[in-house]
Amino acid sequence: MADATAAQLRMMLQGYEQQLLAARRLARLRMRRRMAAGDDPNDPDPATRRHLMVEKVARELYEALLYTGSDNPVVEDIRQELGREVGQEVQFTYPPGGRLRIVGQGPEGLEPLSDETLRASRNALWRVTRKKVDESMLDEPEAG
Numbered sequence: 001m002a003d004a005t006a007a008q009l010r011m012m013l014q015g016y017e018q019q020l021l022a023a024r025r026l027a028r029l030r031m032r033r034r035m036a037a038g039d040d041p042n043d044p045d046p047a048t049r050r051h052l053m054v055e056k057v058a059r060e061l062y063e064a065l066l067y068t069g070s071d072n073p074v075v076e077d078i079r080q081e082l083g084r085e086v087g088q089e090v091q092f093t094y095p096p097g098g099r100l101r102i103v104g105q106g107p108e109g110l111e112p113l114s115d116e117t118l119r120a121s122r123n124a125l126w127r128v129t130r131k132k133v134d135e136s137m138l139d140e141p142e143a144g
Contacts, residue, residue: 058133078128085124
């Protein structure tokens with residue numbers, strides 16, 4: 001039994017070592033690519049910085065505009081994109097003292113979404129918000 005555990009541990013450590021080596025190779029490759037492009041290899045990677053900024057702005061938009069209600073055109077674009085993703089027109093409602101509710105627009109007017117559609121729409125809402133922010137965010141100007 002101890003031999004099996006030792007073998008499993010050895011295999012696990014070999015896997016970790018391979019992952020570390022691959023990560024180091026990737027880091028060296030990125031540094032070489034940045035140096036070849038004329039960037040300072042000690043500067044933080046602009047793609048990582050951009051990703052973090054997109055996440056931050058998307059979270060602020062998600063919490064501030066979507067959850068408090070707004071007629072902002074960006075919120076309207078997000079609502080329309082969300083409707084396309086879930087397959088029906090959706091509306092955001094804000095009951096007093098409550099959290100954001102997503103409801104569907106049916107033939108009889110606003111109606112609750114099925115549990116499955118509601119789950120899918122909440123997941124899609126964050127994804128669509130991030131995508132919208134990423135598409136609208138300007139790239140940093142190049143130093144020169």
